[in-house]
Amino acid sequence: MKKHNFSAGPSILPTEVFEKAAAAVLNLNNTGLSILEISHRSKEFVAIMEEARALVLELLNLENKGYQVLFLQGGASLEFLRVPQNLMQVGGKAAFLDTGVWANGAMKVAQDFGETVIVASSKPKNYNYIPTDYTIPTDADYFHCTSNNTIYGTQMKTFPSTKAPVVCDMSSDIFSRSMDYSKFDLIYAGAQKNMGPAGTTLIIVKEAILGKNNRTIPNILNYQQHIAKESMYNTPPVFAIYTSLLTLQWLKSKGGIAGIEKLNETKANLLYTEIDRNPYFEGVANKADRSLMNVTFTLANPEHKETFDQLWQSANISGLNGHRSVGGYRASIYNAMPIESVEVLVATMQEFEKRIIN
Amino acid sequence: MKKHNFSAGPSILPTEVFEKAAAAVLNLNNTGLSILEISHRSKEFVAIMEEARALVLELLNLENKGYQVLFLQGGASLEFLRVPQNLMQVGGKAAFLDTGVWANGAMKVAQDFGETVIVASSKPKNYNYIPTDYTIPTDADYFHCTSNNTIYGTQMKTFPSTKAPVVCDMSSDIFSRSMDYSKFDLIYAGAQKNMGPAGTTLIIVKEAILGKNNRTIPNILNYQQHIAKESMYNTPPVFAIYTSLLTLQWLKSKGGIAGIEKLNETKANLLYTEIDRNPYFEGVANKADRSLMNVTFTLANPEHKETFDQLWQSANISGLNGHRSVGGYRASIYNAMPIESVEVLVATMQEFEKRIIN
Numbered sequence: 001m002k003k004h005n006f007s008a009g010p011s012i013l014p015t016e017v018f019e020k021a022a023a024a025v026l027n028l029n030n031t032g033l034s035i036l037e038i039s040h041r042s043k044e045f046v047a048i049m050e051e052a053r054a055l056v057l058e059l060l061n062l063e064n065k066g067y068q069v070l071f072l073q074g075g076a077s078l079e080f081l082r083v084p085q086n087l088m089q090v091g092g093k094a095a096f097l098d099t100g101v102w103a104n105g106a107m108k109v110a111q112d113f114g115e116t117v118i119v120a121s122s123k124p125k126n127y128n129y130i131p132t133d134y135t136i137p138t139d140a141d142y143f144h145c146t147s148n149n150t151i152y153g154t155q156m157k158t159f160p161s162t163k164a165p166v167v168c169d170m171s172s173d174i175f176s177r178s179m180d181y182s183k184f185d186l187i188y189a190g191a192q193k194n195m196g197p198a199g200t201t202l203i204i205v206k207e208a209i210l211g212k213n214n215r216t217i218p219n220i221l222n223y224q225q226h227i228a229k230e231s232m233y234n235t236p237p238v239f240a241i242y243t244s245l246l247t248l249q250w251l252k253s254k255g256g257i258a259g260i261e262k263l264n265e266t267k268a269n270l271l272y273t274e275i276d277r278n279p280y281f282e283g284v285a286n287k288a289d290r291s292l293m294n295v296t297f298t299l300a301n302p303e304h305k306e307t308f309d310q311l312w313q314s315a316n317i318s319g320l321n322g323h324r325s326v327g328g329y330r331a332s333i334y335n336a337m338p339i340e341s342v343e344v345l346v347a348t349m350q351e352f353e354k355r356i357i358n
Numbered sequence: 359m360k361k362h363n364f365s366a367g368p369s370i371l372p373t374e375v376f377e378k379a380a381a382a383v384l385n386l387n388n389t390g391l392s393i394l395e396i397s398h399r400s401k402e403f404v405a406i407m408e409e410a411r412a413l414v415l416e417l418l419n420l421e422n423k424g425y426q427v428l429f430l431q432g433g434a435s436l437e438f439l440r441v442p443q444n445l446m447q448v449g450g451k452a453a454f455l456d457t458g459v460w461a462n463g464a465m466k467v468a469q470d471f472g473e474t475v476i477v478a479s480s481k482p483k484n485y486n487y488i489p490t491d492y493t494i495p496t497d498a499d500y501f502h503c504t505s506n507n508t509i510y511g512t513q514m515k516t517f518p519s520t521k522a523p524v525v526c527d528m529s530s531d532i533f534s535r536s537m538d539y540s541k542f543d544l545i546y547a548g549a550q551k552n553m554g555p556a557g558t559t560l561i562i563v564k565e566a567i568l569g570k571n572n573r574t575i576p577n578i579l580n581y582q583q584h585i586a587k588e589s590m591y592n593t594p595p596v597f598a599i600y601t602s603l604l605t606l607q608w609l610k611s612k613g614g615i616a617g618i619e620k621l622n623e624t625k626a627n628l629l630y631t632e633i634d635r636n637p638y639f640e641g642v643a644n645k646a647d648r649s650l651m652n653v654t655f656t657l658a659n660p661e662h663k664e665t666f667d668q669l670w671q672s673a674n675i676s677g678l679n680g681h682r683s684v685g686g687y688r689a690s691i692y693n694a695m696p697i698e699s700v701e702v703l704v705a706t707m708q709e710f711e712k713r714i715i716n
Contacts (some may be wrong), residue, residue: 002390008394010396010596010630012395013394018392022381033361036368073431077591081576109577151535198596199557199595201559218439218467221439234555237595239557239598240597243394318390
């Protein structure tokens with residue numbers, strides 16, 4: 001029996017993506033070859049790569065605006081390194097909005113390359129809100145932010161206007177909401193939350209911002225090299241890219257981002273409404289900054305933990321434990337999460353309320 | 359109908375690996391979850407990672423000898439960068455045996471870190487042999503070599519003894535032959551030739567050689583950091599590692615490396631014997647240095663190309679074209695290649711001979 005998987009990442013993908021990916025492991029589109037054994041230089045895979053790159057721009061409405069799309073390896077953690085390597089001047093500086101351990105992690109790696117300025121931080125409140133009142137230095141080489149903070153369940157609803165290139169780690173909410181994505185100069189996202197399996201990182205970069213710093217950049221870390229080789233500088237992670245394409249195709253069939261955004265809002269409303277109504281739960285994140293992707297909550301009375309844990313586990317729910325630095329619970333309800341699973345969780349929370357009362 | 363896939367990489371894996379991997383994409387070991395959606399922190403995946411790491415040491419007979427095993431992302435090309443970052447002293451030097459474009463590529467990346475010395479090169483003969491007469495500087499921080507050169511079809515049969523740590527790129531022949539692997543201090547290999555799908559890199563490193571240079575190493579490039587986090591410094595490429603484990607399990611069931619080595623020798627002998635016997639083909643690599651993994655050959659008369667190409671394509675063979683820098687043909691006959699497919703290729707070469715004669 002299929003589980004209701006609320007895992008924060010790697011996380012649920014659409015059922016039809018699982019089915020198509022499994023079929024391709026046996027025989028890709030009737031080629032007589034597995035997706036795992038085809039050459040990345042074969043016409044079949046070149047077509048997959050090109051469709052995936054084009055579909056990213058189409059879904060984000062970024063076609064013909066000077067952006068390039070890459071599918072690389074290494075996770076967001078390797079982009080923490082590639083970004084300063086490619087964008088920070090020698091003797092330069094970069095500005096960071098500190099909204100959690102990942103935002104902070106990106107900043108720490110940049111420290112080896114130049115001055116780093118934290119424009120604002122919500123660390124004193126264990127990152128339970130998104131700071132809004134801050135100024136970005138006009139001479140920053142770039143401004144870096146994290147659009148959604150999985151651990152705390154916060155999400156940026158607005159983004160600053162600034163002269164500096166805006167770099168955004170969208171690992172956990174890419175493709176989830178309508179925005180003007182052309183406000184960003186560089187977006188990166190590990191696939192394993194809203195796009196595909198672990199093992200590939202999506203990078204969307206405005207080509208005009210590259211090649212302007214005065215560093216020696218090793219080819220494997222150089223975005224311009226990867227662009228010149230059409231995201232095949234070295235053997236790409238074929239299966240992870242193929243499965244990401246399947247998810248992007250599914251997203252398009254659901255009406256693209258505008259279509260999925262409505263569903264995401266419905267799912268999140270359902271769950272937040274229950275958290276606010278049910279006296280035995282408390283939300284973690286500041287209400288104005290609540291994430292549509294990761295819903296964090298705790299028990300009003302920690303002594304009821306065993307009862308609640310038993311209830312959701314027997315409802316065939318998995319992956320609900322909160323991150324160790326926050327505790328409590330975290331329901332990750334990414335694009336692929338069906339509303340039925342959210343309904344099962346809400347029903348479980350209501351059942352829990354009855355048990356406590358009686 | 360299944361093809362006879364002689365692709366150089368990504369390349370064929372055992373049929374039972376394809377089948378088990380496809381099943382796990384739908385439901386991993388009856389967990390009710392896909393291998394693509396399980397958390398890398400789940401007990402299921404932690405067990406997979408630990409079994410894979412342990413099985414690598416067991417198969418290479420490297421248990422309890424001070425080695426650590428990592429499954430990272432980025433391909434061998436990222437290891438070209440990690441190796442000098444971790445091993446070369448500031449103001450230090452490293453020595454390289456130049457046996458092909460990949461060996462040369464590893465050297466070029468190291469140039470940004472210090473002095474690089476080419477101890478010998480077969481470049482003037484388009485890398486069709488392995489140099490043997492060379493001296494490694496006694497003060498080198500490490501010696502780097504490439505055990506098997508896919509493009510040219512050459513393979514190192516012996517390795518030098520030296521005081522410097524020996525680093526070897528074994529991407530295309532790891533797990534294919536019996537050797538004393540404890541001669542090496544650091545082995546790395548992209549999975550996509552002899553171990554699994556593209557998307558993970560195996561690193562086997564003697565822990566004692568690490569932490570001795572005086573550089574600031576970004577965490578994501580620091581082997582010690584990855585070791586401390588048991589290969590989970592960041593989200594690992596779950597599916598690629600799982601599929602690699604399936605291949606390692608298959609290898610163990612075939613008698614381990616000693617078992618597969620016999621089969622590899624039989625397959626390679628079959629093909630090289632035909633190349634030497636058949637007057638219409640010529641081997642590319644120096645006979646003493648012929649690879650058991652990648653068999654390169656050309657037509658004695660290039661005008662017969664259309665006839666031969668038509669023949670092998672209609673025999674349901676794929677991936678036989680040589681690398682553009684060598685031309686001709688390349689049959690990659692990695693561990694998972696069944697002898698039946700090699701027999702089909704040999705029969706096709708014999709059929710070609712008949713066509714030409716008549």
